[in-house]
Amino acid sequence: MAYTEFPYQCQFDGDGSLFCEPKITMILEYEGKCGYYTALVDSGCYRTHVNASIAEWLGVNIGALPDTTTIGIGGDKSGKLGRMMMQVNGLGEKFEVPVVFLEELGVDILLGQNDFFERFNVRFEKWKNVFYLEPAGEGEEGQ
Amino acid sequence: MVKNNPRNKVILTKEHAGKWVAFSLDKTKVVSYADTLEQLSKNVDETKVIFSKVADPSRTYAF
Numbered sequence: 001m002a003y004t005e006f007p008y009q010c011q012f013d014g015d016g017s018l019f020c021e022p023k024i025t026m027i028l029e030y031e032g033k034c035g036y037y038t039a040l041v042d043s044g045c046y047r048t049h050v051n052a053s054i055a056e057w058l059g060v061n062i063g064a065l066p067d068t069t070t071i072g073i074g075g076d077k078s079g080k081l082g083r084m085m086m087q088v089n090g091l092g093e094k095f096e097v098p099v100v101f102l103e104e105l106g107v108d109i110l111l112g113q114n115d116f117f118e119r120f121n122v123r124f125e126k127w128k129n130v131f132y133l134e135p136a137g138e139g140e141e142g143q
Numbered sequence: 144m145v146k147n148n149p150r151n152k153v154i155l156t157k158e159h160a161g162k163w164v165a166f167s168l169d170k171t172k173v174v175s176y177a178d179t180l181e182q183l184s185k186n187v188d189e190t191k192v193i194f195s196k197v198a199d200p201s202r203t204y205a206f
Contacts, residue, residue: 011155013200020151025170025193036168038195045206051196053163053180073205108196110206129151 003132039109161199165192
């Protein structure tokens, strides 16, 4: 399978410049409820993170989940460790990943090295504000 | 230099900064926006939008 191109999600920053992020649309699913959410492709993030508001929207009882800590440039933040079924909208198969639910995430979803980058090859071309995804390992079987 | 890509249609403005936004499924327009996802989900048909927490460009993000 070839790479699929995605545009960066852009907005004006108030000074006439563009602020653009590599965001894709994901389908999140939990116990029969699903919804579309944007997610930031973040190669510097180890584990996929989901805003706690989304967990609540999906009906996840995050209070019952085990505690975990995320260490970032702004310090340590307490979160809850769970699992979430997700799929890139229009690309590849549905998959389940371990996720950290954070109250103070600041964004919707961070797609991290474990497992998103294990499942997709990612190529950024910031100079033209596009990036590319390809399901990892496809076409390599039998070689 | 960043090339101007016609696929990067800019539909987000300063008023959306830091808000939860609901895009149409083709991401060509903003259907509604609010301070919280809970508020926003009451204003839209949840099956026909893409929810997004929009960054505030006046802030610097480093996760």
